[in-house]
Amino acid sequence: MKKSTLKILFLTLTCVLTLAACDDPLTTSDTARLTAVIIDISLPDLPEGAEVADERVTFSNLNSGQSSTFLPDAGISVLPGVYDVSYSARVFTPGAATTNLRANVQSVSISSATARVELNPYNCIDSDDLIIAEIFFAGTLQPSGNSYIGDDYIKLYNNTDHTIYADGLTLFESKFLTTRKYAYSPDIMAEAMTVQALYTIPGSGKDVAVEPGEYLLLADTGIDHRVANPNSFDLSGADFEWFDQSTVPTMLDIDGVPANLDKWYCYTNSVFMLHNRGFRAVGIARIPVDRTHYLENYKYDYEYDEVTVAGTFPMSQSAYRLPNEWIVDVVNCSVASEYAWQVTASSLDCGWTACGTIDKDKTRFFHSVRRKLLYVAANGRAVFADTNNSSADFNGNCIASEIELQHTATDVNGTPATSITYDGAIPRL
Amino acid sequence: MKLQITAILFIACTVAGVSAADFTSVAEAIAEEQTGLWQLADRAFENPAITAWKSNLSLTKAGADFNGTATDNAVDPRSGSGGREWGLFASTYTKYRSSTLTGRGEYSSGITRDVRWNETADPGLLYPYLLADSAGGDLRTENYRFSGGYADQRGRWVWGGRLGYRATLQHRAVDPRPRNVVGQLDISAAGGFNFVKDYYAVAGLSLMKYKQTNEVEFLNETGVDKIFHLTGLGNHYSRFDGVGLSTYYSGFSAGIDLYIYPASGQGFFASTQFKRFNFTNVLTDLNKLPLTGVNHRQFTAQTGWMFERGALNGGVAGDVDIYRRHGHENYFGDATSGIYPLSGSNEMYADNRVNAGLTARMGLKTAPLKRIFAQVDINWQHQSIVYLLPYSFMDLNSVEPSLKVAGVSNIGKSWIFNGTCSASFIIPYDCTAEFSNDADTELGGLLDAERGTFELNSRSGSKIRLEIGVARALGKYALRLSGEWQLTTVKGVSNRNDYAVSLALNF
Structure with a gap:
């Protein structure tokens, strides 16, 4: 017994010492x-x-x-x-x-x-053109709790000290999602962006003047949305709306008072709306060629592999490429939980902004992304941040400016907006 | 569920048919179970071969039980604010010649109220890598447990084996809607030999396979709550916040144990157990992304001496329980086509604990059904929990002395009573903590939970426990009603009541 007991004790002691000698608590000083x-x-x-x-x-x-x-x-x-x-x-x-x-x-x-x-x-050198001041892609909720579509909009802003003409400025949306990265081939991101919707502000060059400190409102559907949804707001005063002659009979597009943007191209045969959860980049560009020439010469055919549990499937698709030097401003949008990559070259935008933090985030409704105020000049003109870094330049999850200005609903219960801000954070005095 | 309950009742009735004894024998078995000297060497009875020496009397039970918890301040919302559970069970400890048969079947169903920052079943086993959200809510749980064991003796040799399976279902009927399914298979085997007098040296091997799948669903069409993948001490794997609503935990445990035990239940005893448990947490809906994992190593040892001299019995024991639980987080490159390439792994979490205790017990047994004993315990514990970056830690030290008095007595030939009363005092010292993830405002509630856990473990407190049972002869059977109540008070933090009631037919 004595011998066996000693063996047991020896084994016990060995185990204790082995464990005691193991690595101890981690510390940051552990270089x-x-x-x-x-x-x-x-x-x-x-x-x-x-x-x-x-x-x-x-x-x-x-x-x-x-x-x-x-x-x-x-x-x-x-x-x-x-x-x-x-x-x-x-x-x-x-x-x-x-x-x-x-x-x-x-x-x-x-x-x-x-x-x-x-x-x-x-x-980074200022582009001396209009900038995107706000993107409202999330939409609103009806009192029933269902989401409402058609009241999304984009606001452009003259951040300079001189008049800028918006004629010919093209609104575009990226083809690629910021939430899904593929190895697209050929990779053209260093030279051009891949886009799927292009709508241009009509005019001969001096028709649409935007004075310093003024906004240009581009709406999805330029009507008073409060008629259909008491929680929405009036967009009948928008400067332009994007209009689609839908081939789907049930997808009725309402052509309101605001003038239409010239549709150059859109991926869908129904109606175009901004990605409701903000998974794409939205920008503006000055395209130095006409529509026909562009559509004939700037098509982009690409391939990639779709890797799934079931196997790898080679895919091929087409879109349009927009040379980086034509792009005036672009904003990458995503959500933190899904973000995978930038769909623009870093020189155009090296950050991204968001409404909500996860896919289908229920807090995103009634909110937009708004460019941050830098300062208010002596003449009262707001000057906004523009460093081509949307993470730094934008406030995410802001109450949309039109909701603030019209004091309409900020949530599904119809709670009205009471304050007006420059950028969703700094109140206007 | 009906099938399982029917199975439990069938097993109970079958066993009743073959093992029914007389009331005196059943009463003695109950007395042995409640106050037996074997309790001093409780670790040894985790071994399936040594189980045979727990008692010489068979005891089979079938019944129902109910238990609940209520607290006046749920400082750690991961455990909920209280709950209740009811269950049906049947168990047997049957001796036949040299063999011993053990078995248990159990079904239980319950609800835990207001659980937040945890959507995972078995959080104690899987901490720190829990699936969590700030919304939470009540969680309903169903458990099915079946186990069976057999031990036998041939000449100088003893051997035994045990097989057990547990299935747990956990769900919530409102958003967020987790559906957790747990399957746990336990297998253990042991063998030993008589090397001197009545002393046996026994070696055992135990294996456990664990799997838990989690699916969180949201039916609200306008949106979802954010799901976090927690990494310990108020931190989380922020890259995959809001995704990975479908996950699983896969674990495996292996342990070896060595024992010296006297078949007579008197004399020197010793046991050592070493166990290793590893699990990985995988995000199923990101192409089975292995997010995190744990390596848990545990060593326990117990030694002591027991005696019976006439009416007197007693003994002393000392035990030590040491574990090191280290967690690692894998990191990944950019996803291409939804596939994240594994780049490496960092050990980020460590939970190291040492617990040592001494026990002394003295009892009196004036007749088979007249027993009383008093037991004094003192436990010391040191625990150090660390998260590497942002550096967070929790250091806990405490001493816990306790006193327990228990007794059994018959009144007449048809009644047997037992009661237990125990009190312990928790005396913490040198407890410190730091939680560095303050900037993450989304996780304010989780940090409060971690701080609450620290408060619970760093404040002085006490535990008072009362247990009473009464059994009445019904022919050769005994119908036993028992109740337990425990009050845990942590000074200035919370008062928690745990209670349980059980009604069972014993035979």
Whole structure:
């Protein structure tokens, strides 16, 4: 017995000591768990005498959603993982306006003992054209709780100090979803965007003047929606509406008072409406060729693989490409839970904005994405942020501006809006 | 459900037919179950071969029970604010010559009120990787449990085996509508030999296979609530918030154990058990994305000495329970065509605990049905829970002394009473915590739950438990009614009442 008991005791002791010697609580000071990251920054050609300052590199961990900001020349160590890495800096040029440098790389996998991240910053220069101030894609709810369609709209804004003519400006929606990434081939994103709907503001070039600080309202259906849905609002005063001659008899499109946009192309044979949950990019462009020429020469045929549990299926589709240099402004929209990628080049928009945080988010109704106010000039003109980064430039989940202005419903119960804001956050005095 | 209840009643009636004894024998078996000295070496009886020495008397039960919980302050909403459950059961411990047959069949159905930040069944087993949302609501649960065991002795050798299966269904009838289905299969086998006097050395092997599938549905056509994949101490896997409403947990456990036990129930005893449990949490609707996993290693040991000298009996025991529970999170590259390539894995969560206890017991047995004992326990526990980034931790230390008095007595030839009274005091010390995920306003309720858990474990408190049972002879059977009540008070935090009532035919 004595011998066996000793064996048992020995075994017990061994187990206790083995367990006790195992790794102990994790700590952030445990540098062995971190990966050193080397940042390679290739600056673009800058004017002579230009000085780059305020450089920052931000690592956003996709798992945890946590962000950490570093100086690029400081020792950077992060936990292994997948990160979105962004770079920002200011460029001071003697005798010229201060500009911003920005770079953005997505889904960088950092897993080895050391990692290298290459950043190619570009200089952000104002486009001197209209900007998208607001996108209301979510729509409203009827008192019954059912969703209502047709009251979506987009507001353009003259953020400059001079008159801009909107004639010929084309509203477009991306073909690709920000929530579903495929390896499209050929990959043209560095040169062009893939679009599925194009509607152009009619005019000869000097017909649609937008004064500094003024909006241009583009509506889906320019009628008083309160007739059909007491929780909606009046869009009969919109400047333009997009109109579709539907081939589906049951899909009746109501041609209200506002003038129609010229339909260049739309993917659907029924009526076009913005993606109700905001899974696409919406933008405006100045296309320097006529409609016929564009439709004949800018078709984009692409292929990709649909990988499912049942197997991999090669797919091929067609859309239209819009060269990046024609694009005046574009806003990527998505939701946090579904977001997969940017459907634009980073130089056009390196962020994204949202209403709601998940697919079918019930909080999105009555809300829009609105561009952030930078300041109000002495003449009362609001100046909005425009850094080609929708994450930074937009307030998501805002009460739509038309709801605020018309004091209509902010929820399914018909609770009226009481305040008016510049950007969904800062109240108008 | 009807089928299962019928099966339980059929088993009960069949066993009743073959094992019916006289009331005296049944009463002695009840007394042994309630106050037997074997309780001091309770860990040893997890082994299917040693089960044979728990008692020399057969006891079979069939009945119904009801239990409930109520608290005046549900500081951890993951456990709900209270609930109730009823059930039917049949169990047997039957001796026949050198063999021992054990079995249990059970059905229970209940509701847990206002559960939030947890949509997963068995949260204690699967923490920290729970499916959760802020809305929550009442959860209805049904359990089906069946187990059977057999032990036998041939010469110097003993052996035994046990097989058990549990199925749990959990659901809610309003949004969010989780439907959790649990299947758990337990198998254990053991064998040993008599190496000196009546001492046996027994070795055992236990295996467990666990699977839980979760489907969360929303029927509200205008929208859904956000589903989170929690990662511990108020953190979550933010990349897949709102997706992965269809998930499963797949786990496997293996354990080995060694025992020295005296067949007479008197003398030195020792047991060691080592168990490893691993599970992974997979998002089914993202092409079976393996999101997280846990590696749980547990070591338990118990040793002591028991004696019976005339009317006196008693003993001392010491035990230790150590576990290390480490969780890892996988990370993935960009999805292409809905497939996320696995890039790597980080160990992000650790829960390490040490628990040690000493027990001393002294009893008096003046007749087979007149027994009383008093037991003093003292337990020390240290637990350290850490989440790596954002760095969060919870350090808990406590000492818990307790006193228990229990007794059994017959009144006349037709009645037998038993009662237990115990009180313990929880004395925490050096408890600290930090929760760093404050910036995530969506998770305010979850952080409150974590803080609530810390409050519950870092404040002094007490437990008072009363149990009373009465059995009446019905021919050779005994109809037994028993009730339990426990009040757990955590100073300045909450008062929780647990109660249970059971009515069973014993034979």
